[in-house]
Amino acid sequence: MTDGDRLEGLRAAVELSPDNHALRLVLAESLREAGETGDALTEFERVLDAGALPRDEAIQVGTDAAHAGRLQLAARCLELARNSGVIGGTAGLEDLLTALLADSGAVRRIDGPEPDDSVTRRVSVAEEARTFADVGGLDDVKQAIHRTIVLPYQRPDLFEHYGRRAGGGVLLFGPPGCGKTLLARATAGECGAPFLNLRIEDVLAPYFGVSEQRLHQGFDEARASAPCVLFLDEIDTLAYARRNQRGAGVGRAMVDQLLQELDAIGADNRGLLVLGATNVPWDVDDALQRPGRFDRVVFVPPPDTEARRRVLEIALRDRPSVGIDLDALAERTPMFSGADLCAVIERAVDAAIDEALTSGHEVPITQRHIEVAMRSARATTLDWLRTARNYTEFANEGGRYDEVRAYLDQREMRKLLRR
Amino acid sequence: MSSLQLAAHLLNVGRPEDALRELQRLGPDEAGSVNALCLRGYAHLNTGSLDAAVHDARAGLQAAPDDIELHYLLSITETQRGDLAAAEAAILAALGYAADDAELLAQYSRVLMRGGQLEKAGRVLAAAGASDPRSQEVLRCRIDLAYLRGDTAEAEGLTHLLLADDAESVRGHQMLGVLALERGDLPVAETRLGEAVRLDPVHDEVADSARAAQILQRPYYWPVRFFDRFGAAQTWVVAICLILGLRAAGLTVAAGILGLTWMIVCAWSWAAGSRLEHQLR
Ligand SMILES: Nc1ncnc2c1ncn2[C@@H]1O[C@H](COP(=O)(O)OP(=O)(O)OP(=O)(O)O)[C@@H](O)[C@H]1O
Ligand SMILES: [Mg+2]
Numbered sequence: 001m002t003d004g005d006r007l008e009g010l011r012a013a014v015e016l017s018p019d020n021h022a023l024r025l026v027l028a029e030s031l032r033e034a035g036e037t038g039d040a041l042t043e044f045e046r047v048l049d050a051g052a053l054p055r056d057e058a059i060q061v062g063t064d065a066a067h068a069g070r071l072q073l074a075a076r077c078l079e080l081a082r083n084s085g086v087i088g089g090t091a092g093l094e095d096l097l098t099a100l101l102a103d104s105g106a107v108r109r110i111d112g113p114e115p116d117d118s119v120t121r122r123v124s125v126a127e128e129a130r131t132f133a134d135v136g137g138l139d140d141v142k143q144a145i146h147r148t149i150v151l152p153y154q155r156p157d158l159f160e161h162y163g164r165r166a167g168g169g170v171l172l173f174g175p176p177g178c179g180k181t182l183l184a185r186a187t188a189g190e191c192g193a194p195f196l197n198l199r200i201e202d203v204l205a206p207y208f209g210v211s212e213q214r215l216h217q218g219f220d221e222a223r224a225s226a227p228c229v230l231f232l233d234e235i236d237t238l239a240y241a242r243r244n245q246r247g248a249g250v251g252r253a254m255v256d257q258l259l260q261e262l263d264a265i266g267a268d269n270r271g272l273l274v275l276g277a278t279n280v281p282w283d284v285d286d287a288l289q290r291p292g293r294f295d296r297v298v299f300v301p302p303p304d305t306e307a308r309r310r311v312l313e314i315a316l317r318d319r320p321s322v323g324i325d326l327d328a329l330a331e332r333t334p335m336f337s338g339a340d341l342c343a344v345i346e347r348a349v350d351a352a353i354d355e356a357l358t359s360g361h362e363v364p365i366t367q368r369h370i371e372v373a374m375r376s377a378r379a380t381t382l383d384w385l386r387t388a389r390n391y392t393e394f395a396n397e398g399g400r401y402d403e404v405r406a407y408l409d410q411r412e413m414r415k416l417l418r419r
Numbered sequence: 420m421s422s423l424q425l426a427a428h429l430l431n432v433g434r435p436e437d438a439l440r441e442l443q444r445l446g447p448d449e450a451g452s453v454n455a456l457c458l459r460g461y462a463h464l465n466t467g468s469l470d471a472a473v474h475d476a477r478a479g480l481q482a483a484p485d486d487i488e489l490h491y492l493l494s495i496t497e498t499q500r501g502d503l504a505a506a507e508a509a510i511l512a513a514l515g516y517a518a519d520d521a522e523l524l525a526q527y528s529r530v531l532m533r534g535g536q537l538e539k540a541g542r543v544l545a546a547a548g549a550s551d552p553r554s555q556e557v558l559r560c561r562i563d564l565a566y567l568r569g570d571t572a573e574a575e576g577l578t579h580l581l582l583a584d585d586a587e588s589v590r591g592h593q594m595l596g597v598l599a600l601e602r603g604d605l606p607v608a609e610t611r612l613g614e615a616v617r618l619d620p621v622h623d624e625v626a627d628s629a630r631a632a633q634i635l636q637r638p639y640y641w642p643v644r645f646f647d648r649f650g651a652a653q654t655w656v657v658a659i660c661l662i663l664g665l666r667a668a669g670l671t672v673a674a675g676i677l678g679l680t681w682m683i684v685c686a687w688s689w690a691a692g693s694r695l696e697h698q699l700r
């Protein structure tokens with residue numbers, strides 16, 4: 001049996017059972033031995049994609065990849081080596097990579113964007129299957145989103161007629177756990193346009209300049225799918241206010257890159273709507289709030305009574321319960337966030353389990369357990385709302401935060417926020 | 420991208436809770452590394468879990484006794500906990516490896532200031548300034564020292580230097596606001612404190628001071644300003660002396676009018692004061 005025959009046989013076998021990673025690994029190693037480095041690397045990469053690359057291969061594959069100019073793959077191997085605690089060779093590979101990156105002049109472009117190497121995640125409507133109906137209450141917010149995001153995609157003719165274009169930037173902000181991320185997902189379900197999700201985890205890279213490159217790539221992917229919505233959740237982690245940054249982290253360069261993308265320098269952002277979300281608007285770089293960038297802000301307040309009822313309902317779904325007065329509970333929990341309410345239910349479940357353990361037979365969750373849970377419950381949004389009041393009082397340029405100020409200025413609210 | 424790197428980033432962007440959550444996902448080997456312990460220590464420090472931060476720093480130092488960053492972290496944390504002896508020991512250990520490091524010296528001066536040793540803190544800061552004349556941290560320490568010494572002119576001058584270097588320094592604006600408040604310059608206090616709140620709105624006390632500076636400028640609050648300006652005790656003494664003096668001189672009518680006016684001013688001041696308190700709540 002010649003080497004060529006063996007390779008052919010292996011190839012055929014792998015094609016037959018593409019998920020057999022051990023087999024693919026043997027193929028990759030054989031290809032390497034036969035000197036077909038390019039093909040070998042492709043196979044190694046697929047094994048790596050499947051999370052099946054053995055740690056002691058990481059350095060060898062990484063080095064080969066670096067020499068073959070496939071720096072992205074090399075960087076991933078280096079990461080694997082680091083994460084799995086490989087000591088010998090890690091530093092050498094890192095030096096090699098750094099040198100190659102420096103050689104290539106600009107660190108910006110590492111590798112042509114590979115088709116299955118996209119930075120953004122496309123949220124498929126079917127898999128997400130969420131619409132505004134899944135978000136309790138918050139009617140004003142839904143309406144604002146409908147007008148600014150959904151409608152321009154559904155009725156471009158109407159917008160054209162009035163000389164408005166779809167696209168631009170909208171920033172959702174509000175206290176933690178109150179449905180910003182949920183609303184964004186529901187928006188994906190509502191608007192029918194492609195909805196791309198770009199998270200800090202997908203952007204952040206261990207090499208100088210690479211994070212910005214990936215951010216750029218994410219925007220490019222979005223522009224290629226326009227008209228579409230690009231969702232940047234927790235945008236403060238991408239565009240943290242420069243003033244607070246300690247040291248020269250990836251932060252500043254990333255903010256600059258994001259500004260460039262939003263301003264569409266050397267690109268065309270037509271039909272691209274950038275939807276951001278954050279619970280710390282005061283930590284978001286001021287430059288992001290200039291005209292043409294995120295010039296529309298939407299406040300997502302703590303859930304109102306109806307929304308609270310809905311959250312409680314969802315939290316209790318598929319759990320045995322009797323005689324719990326959800327309406328009364330919703331009334332009793334002003335300013336509780338969705339997450340706070342879920343925590344109440346979790347504690348009630350704990351109480352029911354405790355009781356089942358001591359009594360020896362299973363009991364449903366009852367109002368009694370809820371009462372136990374409510375004893376230690378408290379609304380976590382109040383601190384946030386106080387900070388928001390401080391911020392909007394002293395940083396309300398151009399009336400940007402008028403809506404929140406009106407909300408915070410209500411009699412009820414002032415009473416709740418009193419210390 | 421590794422959890423360690425993501426955690427470091429999250430810590431950098433003011434999300435220590437998220438950084439902790441990310442660090443929890445590390446495998447046992449990596450979680451025990453000096454790097455991870457240091458990050459976790461800082462994350463705990465920033466969430467106010469000082470005991471946990473001390474624990475992490477000490478655990479890291481067991482593995483790497485010569486890690487300067489860990490000694491530094493330990494010193495900051497112990498200072499906040501109020502264990503100044505431990506804080507001093509930690510920073511001296513760090514200085515044993517890098518005696519000329521301006522940041523380390525600055526931290527040493529903070530320990531000394533906390534302990535009231537202002538003289539010595541000044542000498543340490545002079546050394547820090549000599550080794551890095553451009554360090555903002557050293558400048559911030561010098562401002563605090565000047566303020567603690569009661570040298571407001573020096574504190575103000577240095578703060579202007581700080582702001583020239585970094586126009587968005589929260590500490591800088593806050594210091595100028597406090598100094599303005601102390602000398603009764605309400606408009607400046609309002610602007611400076613307001614800017615400090617805009618830049619970092621989480622501190623309710625600063626926001627309340629800014630609001631007070633704003634409200635007190637209204638005409639209605641003049642008696643409060645008056646007492647603030649001249650001191651309540653002194654004004655009382657002067658007023659009583661004047662009234663008694665007039666009476667002794669036989670000017671009973673004048674003394675009566677003055678007494679009545681005085682009572683009105685006091686009542687007004689009391690009403691304005693309680694209204695201010697109500698408005699701030
Ligand atoms: N209006 C609502 N209707 C239904 N569920 C809600 C609502 N608000 C919050 N929840 C529930 O609370 C949980 C937290 O909501 P979500 O993650 O959207 O909060 P967030 O505003 O994005 O918070 P953060 O600022 O911390 O990211 C969700 O799992 C959701 O089920
Ligand atoms: Mg969210």
